[in-house]
Amino acid sequence: SRPALKTIQGLWSELLIIERSKNPDYLIKSWHQTSTDKYDFNDGIDKIEVKSTIKNRRSHHFSLDQLNPNSTSGLIIASVLIIETGTGSNIFNLIESIEKKIENKSLISRVNEIITETLGEEFENSFETFFDYQYSSDSILFFKSSDIPTIQKSNIPPNISNVKFECDLTNIKSMKKSKTKSNLYNSLF
Numbered sequence: 001s002r003p004a005l006k007t008i009q010g011l012w013s014e015l016l017i018i019e020r021s022k023n024p025d026y027l028i029k030s031w032h033q034t035s036t037d038k039y040d041f042n043d044g045i046d047k048i049e050v051k052s053t054i055k056n057r058r059s060h061h062f063s064l065d066q067l068n069p070n071s072t073s074g075l076i077i078a079s080v081l082i083i084e085t086g087t088g089s090n091i092f093n094l095i096e097s098i099e100k101k102i103e104n105k106s107l108i109s110r111v112n113e114i115i116t117e118t119l120g121e122e123f124e125n126s127f128e129t130f131f132d133y134q135y136s137s138d139s140i141l142f143f144k145s146s147d148i149p150t151i152q153k154s155n156i157p158p159n160i161s162n163v164k165f166e167c168d169l170t171n172i173k174s175m176k177k178s179k180t181k182s183n184l185y186n187s188l189f
Contacts, residue, residue: 005084008091008129011118013052013080014040015094015111016136023187024098028107030184032114038066039075046073046184049145052080058141058170064163067150074182077148079169081139082131089133091115091126141174142188148172 017040018027030043041048047069051060058079069075095115099108119126149167156163177189 005129007118008126009052009054009082009084009131010050011115011126012089012091012094012129012131013078013082013136014050015091015098016080016133017041017048017050017078017140017188018111019094019098019101020137020140021188025102025104025107026183026187028098028102028110030187031110032118039069041184043184046182047075048078048184048188049075050078050080052082052136054082054084057168059166059168061164061166062148062150064151064153064156064165067145067148068153069145074180074185075145076175076185076188077143077145077169078188079139079141079143079174080136083135085130085132088130090128090130093133141169142177143169143172143174 014031018024018031021027026043027041030041030048032040033042039047040050049066051062053059058081060077060079067075095108095111098111099105102108115126116123148169149172151163151165179189180186
């Protein structure tokens with residue numbers, strides 16, 4: 001009766017990005033405004049999409065739309081490698097750690113709302129799934145969406161939609177941690 005591992009893995013990865021960030025308050029405010037958001041984090045200007053994988057290679061699934069934000073927005077892909085473990089860190093552990101790091105303590109209710117909405121009735125059962133915190137933390141890399149190979153929209157016939165593909169980022173150059181003009185990206189580093 002556990003919720004789909006992929007759903008828990010995705011939520012755990014997003015919480016890990018928040019927990020490891022320099023400004024978790026800003027990320028939480030930008031996190032999933034609705035359950036149907038195209039991007040995991042969106043501050044109205046820039047976007048961050050979190051991808052996780054249990055594979056040995058940094059291979060992730062994308063929709064064509066995900067890698068094509070509007071021309072005046074930046075998009076960063078956060079890539080996290082995951083190992084499920086018998087013990088380790090679960091969603092609850094990350095929420096506890098985030099709560100200690102945020103300045104605005106009322107934001108923790110927003111975190112719980114998003115998790116509850118995503119997991120539904122299976123909220124309680126999700127705490128039984130553990131991941132290797134240190135392995136995943138050490139594996140986090142960020143990529144500019146413009147550096148990720150994709151299919152150009154102009155090459156897709158107009159009557160074809162919902163294009164999805166898998167892309168291996170293993171040999172793609174990751175971003176260096178540096179200051180940018182983006183409040184969203186600066187909250188990461």
